[in-house]
Amino acid sequence: MERNVTLDFVRGVAILGILLLNIVAFGQPKAAYLNPAWYGEITSRDAWTWATLDLFAQAKFLTLFALLFGAGLQMLLSRGKRWIQTRLTLLALVGFLHCLLFWEGDILLAYALVGLVCWRMVRDAGSVKTQLTTGVVLYLIGVGVLLLLGIISGDSVNRAWVPDLSALQYEHFWRTRGGGEAISNRLDMLSSNLLAIGAQYGWQLAGMMLIGAALMRSGWLKGQFSLAHYRRTGLVLVALGMLINLMGIVAQWQSGWSYRWSAFLLQAPRELSAPLQSIGYAALIWGFWPQIARLRWLAGPVACVGRMALSNYLLQTVICTTLFWKLGLFMHYNRLQLLAFVPPVWLANLLFSVFWLRYFRQGPVEWLWRRLTLHFAGTPISSTSR
Numbered sequence: 001m002e003r004n005v006t007l008d009f010v011r012g013v014a015i016l017g018i019l020l021l022n023i024v025a026f027g028q029p030k031a032a033y034l035n036p037a038w039y040g041e042i043t044s045r046d047a048w049t050w051a052t053l054d055l056f057a058q059a060k061f062l063t064l065f066a067l068l069f070g071a072g073l074q075m076l077l078s079r080g081k082r083w084i085q086t087r088l089t090l091l092a093l094v095g096f097l098h099c100l101l102f103w104e105g106d107i108l109l110a111y112a113l114v115g116l117v118c119w120r121m122v123r124d125a126g127s128v129k130t131q132l133t134t135g136v137v138l139y140l141i142g143v144g145v146l147l148l149l150g151i152i153s154g155d156s157v158n159r160a161w162v163p164d165l166s167a168l169q170y171e172h173f174w175r176t177r178g179g180g181e182a183i184s185n186r187l188d189m190l191s192s193n194l195l196a197i198g199a200q201y202g203w204q205l206a207g208m209m210l211i212g213a214a215l216m217r218s219g220w221l222k223g224q225f226s227l228a229h230y231r232r233t234g235l236v237l238v239a240l241g242m243l244i245n246l247m248g249i250v251a252q253w254q255s256g257w258s259y260r261w262s263a264f265l266l267q268a269p270r271e272l273s274a275p276l277q278s279i280g281y282a283a284l285i286w287g288f289w290p291q292i293a294r295l296r297w298l299a300g301p302v303a304c305v306g307r308m309a310l311s312n313y314l315l316q317t318v319i320c321t322t323l324f325w326k327l328g329l330f331m332h333y334n335r336l337q338l339l340a341f342v343p344p345v346w347l348a349n350l351l352f353s354v355f356w357l358r359y360f361r362q363g364p365v366e367w368l369w370r371r372l373t374l375h376f377a378g379t380p381i382s383s384t385s386r
Contacts (some may be wrong), residue, residue: 006223006289010282011068012306016063016346019316020330020339021054025105026320027338028331029171031163033105034267036335037257038162049336051249055242057114059270064108065288065309066149066205069111070135070212071221073119086377088115090369094310101143103317104189108310109195110205118206123215131214139207142344143271145200150264161259168331175325208275215279223286230287237280308363311356312349318343 024032033342035051077082094315095109125131128264159167161373174181197205215221223230248269255261293299305312324330333341362370 001253003307004222005299006286007068007071007221008303009289009292009299010064010285010306010308011309012302012304013281013285013310014061014348015305015312015316016067016302017057018065018313019342020057020061021143022105022316023320023338023345024335025339026103026324027333028327028335029163029168030104030273031160032335034263035161035257040162042257043334046335047253047332049339051253054249054270055203055245059274060241060277060281063208064281066111066208067212067215067223067275067278067282069115070118070209071216072349073115073122073209073214073215077119077123078226083373084119084379085116087369088112088119089372090372092116094365094369098314098317099193100183100186102321104193108313109190110193110201113197114202114205115209117202117260119346121206121210122278125210125213128214128218131210131217135207135210135212135214137207137265138210138235138317139204139275142200142203142205142207143268146264146271147268150260150267153260153264155263158259158263161263172331175330178325204271211275211279219283220334223289225286226227227287227290230283232287234280236281236288237276237283239280241273241274241276241280243340244269246277248273268304301354304357305349308353308366308368311363311365312353314365316345317350319348337341340377 021033029038035263036042036046052134052160053174083214089112094111095106099106099109119312120129121134154332163171174185212221219225248266252266254267275376320341358365
């Protein structure tokens with residue numbers, strides 16, 4: 001099957017964009033990811049950096065990746081039940097090891113587990129409309145659960161939201177020390193993450209996968225609509241999403257990033273805006289693809305990153321955990337300063353992808369993933385080449 005270069009480019013944008021937020025998770029304490037005032041009195045520089053990233057990036061690129069994951073499930077239906085289940089089970093194993101041995105912020109395990117549940121819904125949906133409607137309903141249920149958690153959470157400050165000095169010192173210790181202490185803490189976080197997936201986040205993730213499957217099935221994610229349609233749709237969705245998200249940003253700022261409001265209730269505007277903006281970003285890429293494609297120095301390398309999305313996602317973890325946890329840079333930089341690390345990591349992703357794909361058809365992890373899937377699914381292994 002001939003690859004869709006534009007779709008690879010969109011996937012590359014999603015993988016590169018995810019790092020804009022993940023860099024904070026690597027370089028600062030866990031509390032900093034959602035709470036810019038985790039250390040108490042916040043500086044204006046941190047506040048404005050958080051607000052800008054929240055408006056343009058927070059949840060958007062993860063949502064875009066979930067959308068593409070669902071589109072991939074739709075494309076894999078022809079492979080059959082055994083292939084899909086084997087592939088997702090292996091991805092879950094990779095995600096578990098990634099979370100246990102490297103970083104608790106892993107998304108692979110969540111995507112694989114939810115994928116194992118919702119691929120049947122993708123398969124059994126009678127029409128694009130059914131897929132789309134079911135996806136929207138599931139997503140809104142997840143947002144509703146988030147609001148419910150905010151209502152019942154109470155006003156007391158959670159220690160994980162504003163950690164004290166001893167908690168910060170302990171986190172610095174186990175992250176930089178590694179070993180059994182780090183694994184124990186990551187296991188604790190993994191159990192919490194799995195509960196969150198089952199109770200709330202999994203609904204949203206399944207919803208986006210079904211929406212992605214619907215957009216692929218309809219031909220929308222194949223570029224089968226007019227350029228004018230994609231441009232118009234992209235501009236409207238991005239503008240609407242930003243307007244909704246902006247209200248939440250202002251409200252969080254005014255509340256002083258209080259736990260109950262900012263950790264739950266005021267997450268809702270962002271979560272409602274994320275699908276709109278992520279689909280809008282994809283639409284703008286499709287709509288302006290003729291212009292983007294002419295920038296070969298950009299379009300080709302980013303598409304290569306998209307072709308090797310799994311390898312590049314794991315590469316980001318290896319680079320960032322080495323920089324911040326092994327080389328002692330953890331908790332040394334503020335939110336804005338951490339963004340300076342993003343372009344060099346992007347460059348590593350781009351150069352690695354371009355170089356690797358000159359000699360091989362797939363990324364190294366993708367190749368291994370496919371070989372193992374072929375082996376365990378019982379498909380003749382001669383059907384692939386590296």
